[in-house]
Amino acid sequence: MKLTGRSVIGSVRRLVATAQNGLEVIRFGGLAHDVVASPYEVTERKRMYRLRHYFPDNAPDADRPVALLVPPLMVSADIYDVNAEGGAVGILNRAGIDCWVLDFGSPATEEGGWQRDLADHVVALNSAIDTVNELTGRGVHLMGYSQGGMFAYQTAAYRYGKGVDSIVTFGSPVDIVAGLPFGLPQGLVTEVADFVADHVLTRLPITDSMVRLGFQMLDPVKTAKSRLDFLRQLHDREALLPKERQRRFLEHDGWVGYSGPAAADLLKQFVAHNRMMVGGFVIRDRPVSLAELECPILAFVGEVDDIGQPAAVRGIVRAAPNAEVYEASVLAGHFGLVAGSTATNRTWPLVRDWVHWLGGRGELPEAIAPMTEHVEVNPQRSAATRVVHTVGTLAEAGAGLGSALGSIANSTLRGSVELTGEAARALPRLTRLGMIQPHTRISLGRLLTEQARRAPLKDLFLFDDRVHTNEAVAARIDNVVRGLIASGVRPAARVGVLMETRPSALAAVAALSRLGAVAVLLAPGSEIARAVELTGVNTIIADPENLRDAATVGRVLVLGGGDARGLTIPPGADVIDLEQIDPAQVALPGWYRPDPGLARELAFVLVTGTGAKLELKYITNHRWALSAFGTATAADLDRRDTVYCLAPLHHSSGLLVSLGGAVAGGSRIALARSLDPARFVEEVHRYGVTVVTYTWTMLRDILDADTFPNGHPHPIRLFIGSGMPAGLWRRTVERFAPARVLEFYASIEGDVVLANVAGTKLGCKGRPVPGTARVELIAYDSATGRIRTDAQGFARRTADNEVGLLIGKASEAVDISQGGLRGVFAPGDAWMPTENLFRRDSDGDYWLMDRRDTVIQTPRGPVYTQPIVDALNDISAVDMEVAFGYPAAPGRTLAVAGVSVRAGHRLEPKDVTEALRSLDPVRRPDLVYLVDEIPRSSTYRPSTRAIQATFALKSGPTVWRHDPATETYEPLSDAVLATLTD
Known part of the structure; x- marks a missing residue:
């Protein structure tokens, strides 16, 4: 290539400009620029914070809406003024919104800064809201970026919404579990978070340099690209100056340290236990839940935000069921939500319109819509969006391959941990029981x-709303x-x-x-x-x-x-x-x-x-x-x-x-x-x-x-x-x-514990809990109270679905002198009988049939009360029910069911007929008796004795009799009544 004089001169000038600008960056940390910060005054100084009031020289206006902006702990409060005229406070001020910013300062320079915990910051924000309410005479629109948004949610809930007109958050996760990085399983993250909180953060302060490095490592490609772009344009001062304040903020000035106790609280309460989502996080010995929130909420969702992931941010719609929750989706990463050209052109104008809409001075923008819990995302579109956002650094094929491999690895890891997590927790308990x-x-x-x-x-x-450690x-x-x-x-x-x-x-x-x-x-x-x-x-x-x-x-x-x-x-x-x-x-x-x-x-x-x-x-x-x-x-x-x-x-x-x-x-x-x-x-x-x-x-x-x-x-x-x-x-x-x-x-008598862990068979008592007594069902004559034996005199085990007496193997800790049995299946063995009769189905699950002393002995054989109770209770109109025996005549006991009806419902004989068809005809109640109310004990058990004491055998529309011929229930007539009492 032939060089001309003009090109040589241009190259020399470019080289000189690069050297001059580079030397200035090395000496002063950046380029000198004439962009100045927005004016503010510190209205209140306290140990935990300074309260900034921006544009304090504005003429007082009682009708101006008020915004209180909260930064995250690791980012300087200047985040809301990085772009000066194009930053948050500048845009909102021009829209007629009174701007206040909470500055927590740096723990490295504040007294006791490294000992601050999460509650300190919530209480500080609570105090600042009170101050702004008092000075302005208005409620505030509470706005928070990242963890600052979490503080906004937490503090508004802590004060039950008092003095808060709305909440606006930017990339603030709520359902942390839904947005775990790399698809990591919750169980693994819980263990790691608890360990780090208990054993690392208590000893290691998180300095501003560590914070800066951590954020840059979250997106190393973007960090490297921005630095490369800066070097490529180092000769062009005019092109760099508009972005210089933002660059210096990200590279050096914008990061502050993070106190260990506050980080530990974050990990334990909101990562390990996800309490932003489920509630019950603790602020100064007080349990708090986002369900307390009732003010309108606007959550900004970054479509390519890897810190405040969309699924985690959208958790607020479930965590705050009593609030109207809206969202605005922005094609931006975590930082780009609040600073940069996207924030200038989209985020903050939408915030302005949100505030005006709530004040009745405008329409709700189309870009703001009610939040829905589940948002369908096209994986291909999402991947393409992310590729475009990262300036095409990776080839689409390579990214797809990496995503596929990552998905396989994540699924395998997650599945393994989920399958083994419960067993890992159960093993030490069962081992201890066995010892x-x-x-x-x-x-x-x-x-x-x-x-x-x-x-x-x-x-x-x-x-009573207090937490005790x-x-x-x-x-x-x-x-x-x-x-x-x-x-x-x-x-x-x-x-x-x-x-x-x-x-x-x-x-x-x-x-x-x-x-x-x-x-x-x-x-x-x-x-x-x-x-x-x-x-x-x-x-x-x-x-x-x-x-x-x-x-x-x-x-x-x-x-x-x-x-x-x-x-x-x-x-x-x-x-x-x-x-x-x-x-x-x-x-x-x-x-x-x-x-x-x-x-x-x-x-x-x-x-x-x-x-x-x-x-x-x-x-x-x-x-x-x-x-x-x-x-x-x-x-x-x-x-x-x-x-x-x-x-x-x-x-x-x-x-x-x-x-x-x-x-x-x-x-x-x-x-x-x-x-x-x-x-x-x-x-x-x-x-x-x-x-x-x-x-x-x-x-x-x-x-x-x-x-x-x-x-x-x-x-x-x-x-x-x-x-x-x-x-x-x-x-x-x-x-x-x-x-x-x-x-x-x-059973209190022995060590028998059954549990229906699967929960799929309604009414079933399940199977023996591991580590508890071995159980057996033995044949039992409920009329005589005697155990039925085989030819050798040992107890006979029941067949599937045969009713028998539940017994448990007696351990050395059980005193069998209190009603125990020996020689049940072998000479000298020891068992403790329960008071209850069960049947075991073909799957090995146990179903309670009755207590030994409440079986109804009728002329046609024993009638068990529990199946009757369960069948009747499954009628939607039935409120409560009991079953008992009634001596209608010498040698004749009737099986009677007392039933109360739910308010607003009506019970018909045909409903009872259909419900009891599941029982063998000889196990059905002879009579079903309608009562106004069934009393309950202090433990909410329906009182059979109370209904039994008031029952009187009489005909009428409230007593229905089972007709064996038609297998239906019909009102008891005088003629049939006479046959029952003969």
């Missing part, structure tokens, strides 16, 4: 001690132990606990366990005097509400309600106020050893039933541990779960399933004061409840109240409990889809 021997030290108190030692700051339980609970339990010792309570003593559901009740039960005493759990309002007489209790721990009842039967130790609660002590009562005992002044005796309970030793006594049916259930430490670890295993409970305990602690479901399962699984426990449907819906969201425990018909009240309309988003994945009728089960899974029901059966 428990009669002399093994195991108890509720011991498991709580282990948790407090392992994770002292982890949340343990929630109650392992450390705080352990301290409370130890203080109660000292109070009990000072009051003369010793190991092995039986001490009554008569308390409503409250933190002090849990502390009392755990303190007795830690002391080695036996907790006798008494239900408020029950037959306390009779229970005390049967159990030998002479001391009762009571809360102030139950003090008077407890004082009538013995010495009372009052716990709960704080110091200044004005106790009213009955005259002559022997009462000690444990809250007035100073634990520090109690000297521990030489005999005290914390958590001394052995597996074989008695831990709890449950009092069930009333009157002649009042029974005592004795639970050893081994039996409690069996149920605790069995529940945790069957329900796959882990530290991501929050278990909501609807059942009171004095009920076996509350003590063994809720408390036991949560403690064994390392889950949080949320205690409900009572069954209140309105409070239920609030606390499910606020606490982030994933598992709900129930007894019998508890969920009927919640369904009838319609607090969760069909399709209403919720975080619940599982209901666990026992006694739920089949129809109520069906209603529950339909209303709370995709949540499942895990129905348990657990």
Whole structure:
């Protein structure tokens, strides 16, 4: 090629300009430019933040909408003014919007900056909102980029939306699990996030250089390209100057450090446990949920954003079911959403129009539309968009091959972890169960001690909108132990606990366990005097509400309600106020050893039933541990779960399933004061409840109240409990889809625990939980109460679908002198019979048929009550039902079903006929009796005795008789009535 003089001169000039500009960049970090920042004044200075007010010289205008912009922790607050005239504050100011920016500063330069946690920033933003509200007299449009948007959501929910007109976020993830990088499985990410939060971030500060490098590594191709473009244009100063401020921001000035505690909070609460999505994240000991949000929300979605991925950002529509949520989709990456030409030309003009629309000064732009949870994305279009956005650095074929290989690898990894994750969690529990021997030290108190030692700051339980950590609970339990010792309570003593559901009740039960005493759990309002007489209790721990009842039967130790609660002590009562005992002044005796309970030793006594049916259930430490670890295993409970305990602690479901399962699984426990449907819906969201425990018909009240309309988003994945009728089960899974029901059966007499883990057979009790007792069904004559034997005198095992007595293999920890059996299948073997009759289907699943003492003995043979109850409950019009025997004449007992009807429904004889066709004709009830209401016990079990006591055999339209000839139910006539009573 022939060089001309002009080209040589041009090359020299280009070389000189490159050298001059390069030297300036080396010396000063960039090119000198005349772009100045937008004017602002610092209106408020506090330890956590500075509040900037932009364009403070503007004339005051009471009608101006107000925007408060929040940066993420790792990015300077200047992000909203990087492009000056084309930046956020410049565009919004020209649109007549009053702009305020929260500046958290850098932890490297702020006092105590490296110790800041996530709650510090939420509380700081909360304070700034109050300030702006007060100074402007208006609500704010709260706007946040990336984690700043997460702060906006969290703070608005924390203050229940007060003073917030709307929320606008940019690339702010909510459903973190939906946007995990590289398709990583949640279980793996949870483990890694927890480890990093607990063991890395507590020791290693994240400096600004580390932050900058991290962001650049997220998109190394784009970083390299931008630097190459800069070098190529280094000779052309005029071309570089308009972008110089943004380049310097990204290369050097825009990044700030990230305090370890705040990063740990982010990982634990929002990555490992995804609590932005499910609710129950904790701010200053308060559980918070995005379900509190009711103001309009606009979320900007970056189509090629790899940090705030679209699926994660769109999680807000489910997390905030009470808010109107809109979205605007922008072809931009994470940074490009708020800075750069795309933000100047699209993002901030849309924000301007959003604010004007809410103020009634314009139309909603077409680019802003209601958000939908599922957005169909064409993979080919998405891939092509990403290729174009990265300036075609990779060939389309290569990218497609890499994507395919990555998809295969991701699917394999995800599948492997999902298949092994549950087993990995279950294995240590089952191993521990298998290692428990009669002399093994195991108890509720011991498991709580282990948790407090392992994770002292982890949340343990929630109650009345307060969160209590392992450390705080352990301290409370130890203080109660000292109070009990000072009051003369010793190991092995039986001490009554008569308390409503409250933190002090849990502390009392755990303190007795830690002391080695036996907790006798008494239900408020029950037959306390009779229970005390049967159990030998002479001391009762009571809360102030139950003090008077407890004082009538013995010495009372009052716990709960704080110091200044004005106790009213009955005259002559022997009462000690444990809250007035100073634990520090109690000297521990030489005999005290914390958590001394052995597996074989008695831990709890449950009092069930009333009157002649009042029974005592004795639970050893081994039996409690069996149920605790069995529940945790069957329900796959882990530290991501929050278990909501609807059942009171004095009920076996509350003590063994809720408390036991949560403690064994390392889950949080949320205690409900009572069954209140309105409070239920609030606390499910606020606490982030994933598992709900129930007894019998508890969920009927919640369904009838319609607090969760069909399709209403919720975080619940599982209901666990026992006694739920089949129809109520069906209603529950339909209303709370995709949540499942895990129905348990657990015998108090032995170690038998069944669980319907799959949840596909409604009404079925499932199969034995691994690690619990081996079970068998043996032939049983319900009329005589005798076991049927074979020719050698051993018990005969039942065939498939044959009704038999359920028995469990007795472990060394079980005392078979309390009704056990020996020589059942072999000489000397030991088994514990349950009180219940079952059948086992051909798949190996067990179905409850009846209690031994409630089988109805009719002239045609035994009639079992549970199949009748389940069949009738599956009628949509039926509310509740019971079945019992009625002696109509000497030697003639009729099988009767009492049925109440749901409000707004009508039940016809033909409905009953169709529902009961599934039963063998000889197992159907003779009569179906309509009643206005079926009373329930304190545990929500329909009261058979109450209906049986009021039943009178008479003809009429409310009593329907089964006609064996037509196999239908018809109103009972006088003529047929006469034949029944002969």
